[in-house]
Amino acid sequence: MFTHTGNNLMKKRFVATLLTAAMVISLFTGCGSKAESDTDKTEKETTESTAEEAPVKEGEVNSGTFTMSFDMSSYEKGQPVRLWIPCPQTDDYQTIENENVELDTAHATSESTTDANGNKILYVEWDKEAAERTLTYTFDATRKEILAPELAENSDTPDASFDEYLKPSSTLPTDGAVKELADQITEGKETNVAKVRAIYDWIIENMNRDDDVVGCGLGNVPELLTTLRGKCTDINSVFVALCRAAGIPAHEYFGIRMSADPEADMTSGQHCWAEFYLEGTGWVAADPADVLKAVLKNGWKKDSEDTKKIQEYFWGNSDALRIQLSTGRDLTLEPAQDGEPLNNFGYPYAEVNGESISCYAPQDFAYTITYKNNK
Incomplete structure (x- = not known):
């Protein structure tokens, strides 16, 4: 569920080797060159559940707040603008809370949808009369380290x-x-x-x-x-x-x-x-x-x-x-985009007057994503 505010503002037993900080300088940036990460890792021993099961060692946990800000106002008035934002979901290894959307709904509508792959989407559409097209989407995220399980050695075929x-x-x-x-x-x-x-x-x-x-x-x-x-x-x-x-x-x-x-x-x-x-x-x-x-x-x-x-x-x-945020290739979003199936949904996707906007140029799109660590 999204909360709107303001103007209707809406996861072979592996004993992990500890990695030194020097080994991982600049490793955990994304596809650009800005974000970095801690990398000291803990060990894990997982066994089948038995009365004598050894304690499972806990992995690292990180949490913080993401803010995704969008401004599509540079596109001329008189054109419909559609925006699809990939949204995270809670699972065994991540917890998503306090989702909030700030949106002036005078000339815009929004809804939370799910595509055929189970990807959660925040869909926003501004009508032709909208002059200012801004949106802020925030959420709190907690992520747990995934530690290597015992890897079964067989040649079994999955069903x-x-x-x-x-x-x-x-x-x-x-x-x-x-x-x-x-x-x-x-x-x-x-x-x-x-x-x-x-x-x-x-x-x-x-x-x-x-x-x-x-x-x-x-x-x-x-x-x-x-x-x-x-x-x-x-x-x-x-x-x-x-x-x-x-x-x-x-x-x-x-x-x-x-x-x-x-x-x-x-x-x-x-x-x-x-x-x-x-x-x-x-x-x-x-x-x-x-x-x-x-x-x-x-x-x-x-x-x-x-x-x-x-x-x-x-x-x-x-x-x-x-x-x-998402999984799958050759995606049809919900509601369906006018353009070709998406190669993947790792970035926001938008269309202006039915034409897709490059997600690889956020300064033109335009959007920013910021993160505040809770530590």
Whole structure:
């Protein structure tokens, strides 16, 4: 539920290696270059529930307030303006509270909707008479670190309910060159976890982060298999495509970074990460893109001990400085946009007079995202 104010203002047992602060300077920025994060990690031991179960160690927790501010007033009066904002939802690893929308409803309407993928959306529409089109959306967020579970070693095939996570999308095919590469990487691997680990390690060994890519990248896998360079959506899209081609369900999350600083501009703080599914374990976090970001930002060699440590961390663990906003590719929003299906919904999306506005240019869009840490 949103609150309106003002003018109707509306988640193989892994003993995690502790990472030093020096290892992670500038790692946890988003697709831009502004947000940073703490990175000292705690250990986790998870076992099946028994009378003699060992205590589960608690991970890091972070909390703070996000403020998303929009001003679409620069677009001429007489044109309808539509805005879709990806909204976070409470789950096992994040808690969202105190959502508030400030909006002058004299020439605007808003509603909370959900698309076919279960993504929560704040939809706003200004009519042709609106001269000033401003909106502020705030929420409090608490995120818990995901700690690596025991990874089941089997070759079991998930039931049909996971078929959705094996399907291709327009930029994420699972046949042709992708299937050939997946077969090559996983050759001789008998268990599902061994196959995924081989893919994960291949990504880190063969791909590189490219800071010149706009935003988080488009995740166009066929192109990426020729360049082997990109940002988080690019790198993790290749990971997901190879997993799916190997018969392992996988998907991406799109979200935004939190910051370890007291206050931070997170307008360019978007991030994409991945999960894969193992029978007997469940969904498991993986973020090879953040490993490659650390390699670039810290000037590490890929075979260095520092790289190996963070490579192990992001195999099953996920830090507490990210908030999930959406999942899925080739999306039709709710209500449906006039433009083509969205490649992903990690950024706000808008249309003016039926024409889409680039989400990668927030200064023109225009929007800002700020974060205030509660610590």
